[in-house]
Amino acid sequence: MAGRRRRTAAESKTLILETAARRLRQHGLEGLNITGVADDAGLSHATLIHHFGSSEGMRDALSEKMTLDLIQDLVVAMDAKISPAELAGNVFEALSEGGHGKLLAWRAVEGYREHQDMGMVRDLFNQLLQTTQKVLDVETREDLQRIILLVATAAVGYGIAGDVLVDMLGMSKEAVDKFPGWVTAKIGS
Amino acid sequence: MAGRRRRTAAESKTLILETAARRLRQHGLEGLNITGVADDAGLSHATLIHHFGSSEGMRDALSEKMTLDLIQDLVVAMDAKISPAELAGNVFEALSEGGHGKLLAWRAVEGYREHQDMGMVRDLFNQLLQTTQKVLDVETREDLQRIILLVATAAVGYGIAGDVLVDMLGMSKEAVDKFPGWVTAKIGS
DNA sequence: ATGCTTATCTACATCAATGTCAATAAGGTG
DNA sequence: CACCTTATTGACATTGATGTAGATAAGCAT
Secondary structure, X not given: OOOOOOOOHHHHHHXXXXXXXXXXXXHHHXXXXXXHHHHHHOOOHHHHHHHHOOHHHHHHHHHHHHHHHHHHHHHHHOOOOOOHHHHHHHHHHHHHOOOHHXXXXXXXXXXXXXXXXXXXXXXXXXXXXXXXXXXXXXXXHHHHHHHHHHHHHHHHHHHHHHHHHHHXXXXXXXXXXXXXXXXXXXXXX | OOOOOOOOHHHHHHHHHHHHHHHHHHHHHHHOOHHHHXXXXXOOHHHHHHHHXXXXXXXXXXXXXXXXXXXXXXXXXXXXXXXHHHHHHHHHHHHHOOOHHHHHHHHHHHOOOOOOOHHHHHHHHHHHHHHHHHHHOOOOHHHHXXXXXXXXXXXXXXXXXXXXXXXXXXXXXXXXXXXXXXXXXXXXX
């Protein structure tokens, strides 16, 4: 064939995983097959197998990448410099955007298999814990755990079913906007 | 073939959908194919097509059934006779059990298509709203909406990612048990 | 019994996705 | 330029899942 582009392996992998992530958002899990992703990326499906070994290999790689992206976004959202009032809002925002909800839902239906980078995830999570403690200035460890669990579960649930719930509750956009702040006030009391 | 059992259409559909639900819990979304479900149910895959029209038809029926089951469990969990202190606990329990988390996650990845029974879902949800208002005795509509949204999102998130979060937070079983009560106390204040 | 409805099955046809393999060529290196 | 590595591709084989069609038989009604 005349004119075929040769990328570095890293470039190709990035292109493929970004395409796959987009397809996950648009078409759900059925969109995560090598033929479809290959078409959208403008590559042959054999190329994807070359880079990831198999279709499942590609999905595993995507899951890993999205997990790291999610934690990374959380770390930024909970930077130690933010004020307590912003905390819940930032976490909600971080989890509602960028298809993080889709990742969590995906991992929930398929089961939480351990990744190779699970150690790094744990490290980042512990870093998050310390940051939160500083921002909120909680004294007991139990309080910290509870608060994190509440904000995290609420944010996850919001990212996954938030729009449906808001619709069913008939909430105004304004009320929705004020929700994270209200949560922060609640947990602070 | 000698000796083949003939069920009523309703019996067969129930058997098939229960088998499918079990496979969703055990194998994730990949378990939701007519051949696999048929094998587990002890039927031929042609029989499933006979009853549901297609593979997707079976999945739609399962989604509908699980959605109704979920709402039904919620209605029971929030019976008007419960005390405010039990509210969050009951909701959490209802959403953590019986694979409801899998349903929500499934619908989140695949996108929330409208069901034919969406009207019934809305009715049950409104019924839930009224019950909650009685139990909690909230005055403003905004407060009611916020409280429901928080408890619901937290419960959904807990059902989907609760075990992972609890693990990462290193929470004791005792602390986890007390969590719903703590949430109730928080929103009541 | 007889007959009707239809749940159930076997066998076949089809299709889409996965994976293999050998050939090609793009880019870097000597 | 010659050479080497390997990203990329097209063609093929294989597999599994879906759907179709006709035959079979289980239960119910008459």
